[in-house]
Amino acid sequence: MATRADRDPNRKKKVAGARRPEVRLPPLEAYGGGLEPDGDYDGLELAGLDLTGQSGEGARFLDCALRECGLDGARLTGARFLDSVLTGVRGVGTELAGAQLRDVEVVEARLGGAQLHGAVLERVVVRGGKIDYLNLRAAKLRDVVFEGCVLSEPDFGGAVLERVEFVDCVLTGVDFTGARLTDVDLRGVQRLEIARGVESLAGAVISPPQLLDLAPMLAARLGVRVEE
Numbered sequence: 001m002a003t004r005a006d007r008d009p010n011r012k013k014k015v016a017g018a019r020r021p022e023v024r025l026p027p028l029e030a031y032g033g034g035l036e037p038d039g040d041y042d043g044l045e046l047a048g049l050d051l052t053g054q055s056g057e058g059a060r061f062l063d064c065a066l067r068e069c070g071l072d073g074a075r076l077t078g079a080r081f082l083d084s085v086l087t088g089v090r091g092v093g094t095e096l097a098g099a100q101l102r103d104v105e106v107v108e109a110r111l112g113g114a115q116l117h118g119a120v121l122e123r124v125v126v127r128g129g130k131i132d133y134l135n136l137r138a139a140k141l142r143d144v145v146f147e148g149c150v151l152s153e154p155d156f157g158g159a160v161l162e163r164v165e166f167v168d169c170v171l172t173g174v175d176f177t178g179a180r181l182t183d184v185d186l187r188g189v190q191r192l193e194i195a196r197g198v199e200s201l202a203g204a205v206i207s208p209p210q211l212l213d214l215a216p217m218l219a220a221r222l223g224v225r226v227e228e
Helices: 208-222
Strands: 029-031 040-042 044-047 060-062 065-067 080-087 090-092 100-112 120-132 140-147 150-152 160-175 180-196
Touching: 040 044, 180 208
Parallel strands: 029 044, 040 060, 044 065, 060 080, 065 080, 080 100, 090 100, 100 120, 120 140, 120 150, 140 160, 150 160, 160 180
Antiparallel strands: none
């Protein structure tokens, strides 16, 4: 039988928080080589490497650390990053379509035009740094936290987001067109600008000030005229 609280439309519903990764790297072996298609990298530290334009399609990185590596134009389509840390990586046009990131920390990344359409991210933290034109179209994100980072014009079109948190972030020019959101917490976004897809925000949680900022866009989408 439904309780009075269950029937109360104003009853607060608790937002399910994201489960963060717990990455504990083993002692790592220094690696100074390059990327190879379907390469298998296990327990390695890739530090300060210039991987510009290299092909690592289908490669697997397990218990690895990538530190201060250049990834301009690197092709990592379908690559898998498992229980790994990427710190200070940088690059433009890094190709990660269909990649899998599970139990991964991405720290202070500087990326532009990174292609992760169709990727799967599970228990991932993106902390600090700046990512421009991030393509996550049709991607699946579960238990993902964006923390203290700047995302400029990210594209979540057609993506599925479940238990995703934005904490102390700047999120501008975002596209949520056709996205499906469940327990997506936007309250920690310091600056929220939605370019497209405001109608897909069902399943997200925003703050009262954010609602006021989004009111003109919501009214326009609903065809509501606001006049004195």
